[in-house]
Amino acid sequence: QVQLVxxxxxxxxxxxxxxxxxxxxxxxxxxxxxxxxxxxxxKEREFVGSIRWRGGSTYYPDSVKGRFTISGDNAKNTxxxxxxxxxxxxxxxxxxxxxxxxxxAASSSYEYWGQGTQVTVSS
Numbered sequence: 562q563v564q565l566v567x568x569x570x571x572x573x574x575x576x577x578x579x580x581x582x583x584x585x586x587x588x589x590x591x592x593x594x595x596x597x598x599x600x601x602x603x604k605e606r607e608f609v610g611s612i613r614w615r616g617g618s619t620y621y622p623d624s625v626k627g628r629f630t631i632s633g634d635n636a637k638n639t640x641x642x643x644x645x646x647x648x649x650x651x652x653x654x655x656x657x658x659x660x661x662x663x664x665x666a667a668s669s670s671y672e673y674w675g676q677g678t679q680v681t682v683s684s
Contacts, residue, residue: 563587563659563673570655570678573647577682581642583657583675589614592659595640597631598668599653599680608666609655612640620665647682655680 569581585592596611610621612631619631630643640657654677663670 563589563592565657565659565673565675567655567657567675567678570680572681572683575648575682575684577647578643578645579647579680581644581655581657581678581680583640583642585638585640585659589638591661593661594659594665595631595633596658596660596665596671597629597640597642597655598658598671599651599655600677601650601653604653606656606668607653608668610642611665614659622666644680647680649682649684651680652682653680654678 564586566584573579592614594611597609598606599609600606609625610631612619612633628646633640656677657675658671659673660671
């Protein structure tokens with residue numbers, strides 16, 4: 562089992578920045594990729610990026626490319642989501658997730674999920 566705990570959400574104005582953290586514990590050696598997803602009320606869960614747990618390669622969808630950056634600290638078993646130039650449409654509950662293999666942008670590939678942290682961008 563892998564346990565994931567997100568933190569760092571909050572209220573920010575348009576154009577502002579936030580950094581989310583996701584701390585992993587348990588069987589972290591089984592993790593291949595860490596992903597970040599978000600879900601706004603009434604909308605489907607959306608992929609916002611991923612990082613290879615060992616190696617650090619990242620992948621982003623076009624909707625956040627250039628604004629969001631994922632990084633990791635294996636020594637701390639923590640990954641980060643740096644969000645810049647935030648827009649009202651970035652408002653959502655943000656989740657981190659972990660999987661041991663599969664399609665990185667598909668939520669169904671991820672076996673472990675955190676509880677989520679709320680990000681609200683006000684105009």
